[in-house]
Amino acid sequence: MAAETPVVELKQITKRFPGIVANDSISIKLHKGEIHALLGENGAGKSTLMNILFGLYQPDEGHIEINGAPVAIDSPNKANELGIGMVHQHFKLVQPFTVTENIILGMEPSKAGGQIDYKTASEKVKKLSDQYGFHINPNARIEDISVGMQQRVEILKTLYRGANILIFDEPTAVLTPQEILELIEIMRRLVAEGKSIILITHKLKEIMSVSDTVTIIRRGKVIDTVKTAETSPFELAEKMVGRNVSFKVDKKPAAPGEKVVEISGVTVKNKDGIAMLDGMTFDVRRGEIVGVAGVDGNGQTELIEALSGLRKIDSGSIKLGGREIGGQTPRKIFEAGVGHIPEDRHKHGLVLDFSVSENMVLESYYKEPYTKRGFLNFRAINELASRLVSSFDVRTPSIQTKARSLSGGNQQKAIIAREINKNPDFLIAAQPTRGLDVGAIEFVQSQLIQQRDQGKAVLLVSFELDEILNVSDRIVVVYEGKVIGEVRPEETNDQELGLMMAGSKQGGHMHESSK
């Protein structure tokens, strides 16, 4: 293998931005038929490197060789010509267009007279789809198909353009566990057909299961390149963050106290009158973390929105410390003692065009001392922000920096700082570690456990089974808007949970409400 010419070789690529060196003399070899993972924390320089390979940036030093010949990739079009295709993390698809229309966009085959030849195009798409086992309907509209399918369209788009080298940028961030398995299958099939893949990720589990080689990048430098078969997740994590990382979440056994939150018979209907929450019932006690496990779309979002007042409930009751909070406004609910780390930090958690310090008082700006006689008291606001930024280690150039320019991990830390600072009795954490790297995940999870140890009730909603199993003290499994079972993490495993999440009750203990 070593003797063979690599399909892509990056030689001593250096890219500087004012103030930082994003890539510092990075060299990587990608061989034919290989899945090469690029591992690194957020901001380590993976994306910059791939943008250089894809022609979006020019390297300051170093060069790129394709099949042994030096090339200058000065635009994404050039990259396409050279057979490099990129599957972006955020899909670039036109929602009302069909699969075929999206795939041919920009290079539409035309019949005589300038008409677009949809028939040939969709046949070609169908053929490619069959070849790699994509099971895609070329005439479906993007808005009607699942996220996993949309990603396949992105992959097809690159294949249609003749890509031999595929770059996957955090491909699993948006997928359900089932879809991740299918994606891994597809990637294997692609390399079996002679394609080569660069996989950018910070998820160790995927790397271990799919890649052949791993290159670890930290602060713009290559730390090491290793064969996946010869390494372990622990070694990789340590190399990635530069210190020891514990995977087993370190926590004492829970000492649950009295019930803080009682959710009983909560029903929420969507606009079409379909019950998204269908008599959901469970409770959360003081000093415990309750994990909500379930496949996406089984009522998790509606549950969080009902609990935090973003959505009215149609029936049932939500009690906090014995007081009904169901259907009240978000502010009343916050004031009653609920903290909420929202699922979508860009949509709900932050006003991205506000400064870090303004975001820190997003929910408390109207109170003394942040507002005095109707005027904002910037001294108090900035004091609070500086304190939170330093105690929660939010890395930001200043508290006046816009939230938009922070990395995902630091944005999440800022939200967590704000929510925990409210000292809530009940903390809702929805997908709190989504898109974060190992170091940040560790931080977030330890914060949740710390809240629990201080006697707070914590509700953790997550699609990461490992997280549910490691962090929760008790797991409720939801399916079609109901609690379908309740298990203790130490008495179950991911297979059993997976089955329950798919709607099977076997193995799980029937929940008390369904007796």
Add this chain to the structure above:
Amino acid sequence: MNQANKILKWFVSDSFIVSLAAIVLGLLLGAVVMLVGGYNPIEAYAALVTRVFGSAYGIGEMLRETAPLLLTGLAVAFAFRAGMFNIGAEGQVLMGMTGASIIAITLPGIPTGLHMILAVIFGALFGGVWAGIAGFLKAKRGVNEVITTIMLNWIALFLSNYIVRTFLLLKGDQRSENIPASASASIDWLSSAMNNARVHWGIPVAFLAAVFFYYFLWKTKQGFELRAVGSNADAAHYAGINVGRNIVKAMFISGVFAGLAGAFEVLGVFHYQAIYSASPGYGFNGIAVALLGMNHPFGVMAGAALFGTLSYGSGGMSFEAGVPPEIIQIVIGSIIFFIAAQGIVRFVIKPFYGKRKKEKVL
């Protein structure tokens, strides 16, 4: 010291330089058009400047021209900061005129000064309520404010014409009766000092409104809410801010600005209200001014002053240099174009300040 630094920083800021360049490009384009038409642009621009700054009267009239542009510009910018596009400043100006006229003409005998203040307040409220209707419809029913404000413009035009014709008409004329002296907003002593330029209290009020805009939006609790709703309504809702109420409030305040413009035009400039066959265009110019000022109150101030200068000065161009005053519409139009198409401006000025560091890193 710190403050001085801040101001200095602003002058070399990107948006300031781009705006300045857009203005220069607009003037140049106007000059080219004049050359093509066989006129002397230098002479024309000189005439423009002389007309405005050559006499106290010119300055006064320029300010008179600026005041309604500033207020309608603020109206559009304010709504924009709260996430809405208020196309309806035009209708709100008309309603402001009507509100002021009603109080001024139908309630004679109120003491001088008080009468004027009352009329101004009513004009402002009329404008505010008129915009508030659009805000209410958006907040309650999700109706796009662009559609409703455009429709309300037409309703305002015909409603105010109807009111003037039915209740306030000067017999045999296409306008209302004159407002009584007790309701006049003209500043007579200053006016006579400026050779009878039509200066009125609306001018200082307009500038104070810009200052109010700034403090309200960036220094108060309510402004914080408005900005949060404007930048991310979902996050504002999550944070417990009543989004609907803020939408109505923002539109109301926006309409108050426009209403003030209308009220002062009636009370301070014309001293009667005309029956308009078509919208007079104050509100539409306000959109341009807001765009030029990048929706910042002080930017709007500068933008309004520029427009005021150009449009008042254009009279001098035709008088002194024989250049048709419509040329100035080309200049104004191209300035707006260059502001909107900043890419072109950046391309043109790149050689002049390409050395500046402007790379952004994550």
